[in-house]
Amino acid sequence: MEHTAEILSVGTELLLGNIANTDAKDVSEALSALGINVYFHTVVGDNPERVKQAVAIAKTRADIILTTGGLGPTYDDLTKQTLCEAFGKKLEFHEDIAREIEEFFLKRTHGMPLTKNNYQQAYLPEGCTVFHNDWGTAPGCAFEAEGKTVLMLPGPPRECRAMLHACAVPYLKRLSDSEIHSHNLHIIGVGESAVEDRLRPMMLELTNPTLAPYAKEGEVMLRVTAKAGSAEEAEALMAPVIEEVKAAVGDALYGIDTGSLENTILDILREQGRTLAAAESCTGGLISKRITDIPGASRVFLGGAVTYSNGSKTALLGVPAELIREKGAVSAEVAEAMASGARRVTGADVAVAVTGLAGPDGDGTDVPVGTLFVAVSDENGTAVQKHVFEIDRERFRIFAASRALDMVRRRICGLSL
Amino acid sequence: MEHTAEILSVGTELLLGNIANTDAKDVSEALSALGINVYFHTVVGDNPERVKQAVAIAKTRADIILTTGGLGPTYDDLTKQTLCEAFGKKLEFHEDIAREIEEFFLKRTHGMPLTKNNYQQAYLPEGCTVFHNDWGTAPGCAFEAEGKTVLMLPGPPRECRAMLHACAVPYLKRLSDSEIHSHNLHIIGVGESAVEDRLRPMMLELTNPTLAPYAKEGEVMLRVTAKAGSAEEAEALMAPVIEEVKAAVGDALYGIDTGSLENTILDILREQGRTLAAAESCTGGLISKRITDIPGASRVFLGGAVTYSNGSKTALLGVPAELIREKGAVSAEVAEAMASGARRVTGADVAVAVTGLAGPDGDGTDVPVGTLFVAVSDENGTAVQKHVFEIDRERFRIFAASRALDMVRRRICGLSL
Incomplete structure (x- = not known):
């Protein structure tokens, strides 16, 4: 059976524009991956009449209603009450949840007093499946009534995301007699429009598996998703599509389900037993930041220099001052000297360097804003590219960091630069 | 008159969870600042029936309908058509917009052919106010009909945000006979809950001006907003509230309308004619990245070192290897040596250094995960703090970078650390 879902987010902070509705994004992505059609998102404030109205509309046009937010301990948290009224259910007190809330308070708030309101979170719709919250105090829940499936998740994005995957997705999987499997294909070095030009006919034509592009600044990500009776069948459906993508984009496909370029590079270098350093001018630390976002990066990444001034290029990396004067700070020669300098100073096996003009203003020379030099240095020498x-x-800055990381990938994988 | 608005976002990519609805956030924030009540967000896919249904519902509950998305050149971009039908209006061809689209293509796409579909963007509702799009090809528009005000903005976030402020906000201001003015108060070093505890009574009590907290990781931002007949009146209403906030949080208030801590620091150092360097271990480049996000940072920021390994702390910053062995990489002494080393090597007037354990794993010593040392060095010596x-x-990592930047601020402003 085809399911249609509406995501109902409750929270005045969304209507004030304090935060973006990332909960709806996360839930939509997860539901789409389950093959559930999401037809509407509705956002409503902490107002009883308007929440009631939104629930009534959702009931007419969806068979799965998933709410986010409004489960907290204050008087204006009214999602449970409103959904219970809409489906003629009572709220029941759960002793075990009251204990969990007490424990959470003891551990996390260092003795902040538990108010009577906090116990309101221990009331849940009669007969529901409880979604225990290991990340905060408000539990979620799910129930079925009047041919509809209702799920409620807490609003704080961290809690919502964790409980979506730990509780809501497994619950929804039971509604389906088929399994959904997917792979993320990560591509860099080929523009989004070029990828779409090559693959659009396939994207439009395919129904199972499907192939869809996801936005990622400076890269392209495609997701292939199959619905089948078993994991093996799903993989068999996806394999030829993945092969077609490979054929279309070649080694611009840097990974499948690897998450990010920096992850890919760290994995490869760790396997090779080699270390990495970075020397950054225009990216100002972004490359190092992206690499060190990854837990365990310290086993591969030794560090590097952010050399925003000419003097620091000389002092930290040993780039000759005459070279900078002669060729300019944004030049192939300085990029090379930065890369080999970073390698020499840190003792890393591989070093990457970028120098460029991010703008908006130029640097007083005739180098145009937007010019970038990337260099990679290893035991075989130093290569440089201009973009x-x-x-x-x-x-x-994002593109420069991504191109630098991709040049590292190509070098350590022995691909043509 | 009180206005109520609904934001209607059209785009299947939102329902698939490819992107979060940042357009609705941006529009909500701008409308709230104008004193317009946003009661609902609705997101609907590129489906004619469902868009029609969503428009019909919005007409019943809002007097301002602002749409985002669905203005592009493809067959499934149907916002204009649907809104015109709903209000009995025809689409008219605009010769001048057709010329603008042709020009945009010539300049930006390097000869990519203009298809017949692109001209669809030159059709707009009869009698509307045209919102010219200097950031893309799809123009927006606004019209009034049946007592409702309808505005349409393109979906790409960059275009939506630019046209929101350049076109939609000025258009909506005419609906009001009063002016709205606001100030952002930036606070760091006092937890969000502590700020709320101290100021909540005032937040709940105030109606004009209003005082509301906005989420910002590692910091607190409050916005005070006043509605008045003139800018002077609005400022007079806000002044005592700003004074009360100052009294409540003291010099944790680091700026008013300054945008960010890094901006504040760069402004102060630029005025002092001094330069800055950074030495980062656990933040791995994040501090440098945040500083160099700001255009013109190069006049103040000389650079620094990302010293993720012990060896690089010695090689790049001259931290004695014995000191690291004796005291440990995560120690007050090493933080101090990193800061003074960064200052010496780069020649900067002020240097900041961080060393800590971001986790999830420890470093094999008995230093607990979550420990952070921040040091700031200048001509008067080096100070260190532990968190x-x-x-x-x-x-x-975000908190560590923010605390380090705040320590720089307090040092260069002569405040107690």
Whole structure:
């Protein structure tokens, strides 16, 4: 059976624009991966009449209603009450949840007093499946009534995301007699429009598996998703599509389900038993930051230098001052000297360096804003590449970091640069 | 007159969870600042029937309907058509917009052919106010009909945000006979719950001006907003509230309308004619990245070192290897040596250093995960602070960078550390 879902997010902070509705994004992504059609998102404030109205509309147009938010301990948290009224259910007190809430308070709040309101969170719709909350105090729940499936998750994004995957997804899987499997295909070095040009006919034509692009600044991510009776069948459906993508984009496909370019590089270098360093001018620390976002990066990444001034390029990396004067700070020669310098100073096996002009202003020379030099150095020598991006400062920095990481990947994998 | 608005976002990519609905956040924030009540967000896919249904519902419960998305050149971009049908309006061809689209293509796509579909974007509702799009090809528009005000903005977040502020906000201001003014108060070093405890009574009590907290990881931001007949009146209403906040949080208030801590620091150092360097272990480049996110940072920020390994602390910053062996990499002494080393090596007037354990794993010593040392060095010597945060790796890094930047602020402003 085809299921249609509506995501109902309750919270005045969303209507004030304090935060973006990332809960709806996370839930939508998970539901789509389960093959459930999400047709509407509704956001409503902490107002009883309007929440009631939104629930009534959702009941007319969805058979799965998933709410986020409004499960907290204050008077304006009214999601449970409203859903119970809409489906003629009572709220029941759960002794075990009251104990969990007490324990959470003892552990996390260092003695902040538990108020009577906190116990309101221990009331849940009669006969529901309880979603225990190991990440906060408000439990979620799910029930079926009047041919509808209702699920409630807490609003704080961290709690919502964790309970979505730990509780809601397993609960919803039971509604389906088929399994959904998917793979993420990570691509870099080929523009999004070029990928779409090559693969659009396939994307439009395919129904099972499906192939869809996901936004990722400076890269392209495609997700292939299959619905089948078993994991093996799903994999068999996806294999030829993955092969077609490989054929279309070649070694621009840097990983399947690897998460990120920095993850891919760290995995490869760890396996090779080699270490990495970075020397950054225009990216100002972004490359190092992205690498060290990954837990365990310290086994591979030794560090590097952020050399924003000419003097620091000389002092930290030993780039000759005459070279900078002669060739300019944004030049192939300085990029090479930064990479080999970072390798020499840190003792890393591989070093990457970037120098460029992120803008908005130029550096007083005739080098145009948007110019980028990337160099990679290893025991076989140093290679350098030039790019020109006509994009704003923020995107320039993201693209520059991604191109630098991709040049490292290609070098350590022995691919042509 | 009180206005109520609904934001209607059209785009299947939102329902698939490819992207979060940041357009609705941006629009909500701008509308709230205008004193317009946003009561609902609705997200619907590129499906004619469901868009029609969503528009019909919005007409019953809002007097301002602002749409985002669905203005593109493809067959499934149907926002204009549906809104025109709902209000009995025709679409008219705009010769000048057709020329603008042609020009945009010539300049930006390097000769990519303009298809017949692109001209669909030159059709707009009869009698509307045109919102010219200087950031893409799809123009927006606004019209009034049946007592409702309808505004349409393109979906790509960059275009939506730019046109929101350039076109939609000025258009909506005319609906009001009063002016809305606001100030952002930036606070760091006092926890969100402590700020709320001290200021909640005032937040709940105030109606004009209002005082509301906005989420910002590692910091607290409050916005005070006043509605008045003139800018002077609005400022007069806000002044005592700002004074009360100052009295409540003291010099934890680091700026008003300054945007970010890094901005504040760069402004102060630029005025002082001084330069800055950073030495980062656990933050892995995040401090440098945040500083160099700001255009013009190069006038103040010389650079620094990302010293993730012990060897690189010695090689790049001259931290004695014995000191690291004796005291441990995560220690007050090493933080101090990193800061003074960074200052010496780069020649900067002020240097900041962080060393800590972001986790999830420890470093094999008895230093607990979550421990952080921050040091700041200038001509008067080096000071160090210890913090312990019991939070996950990602938040630890954000908090560590923010605390380091705040320590720089307090030092260069001559405040107690």
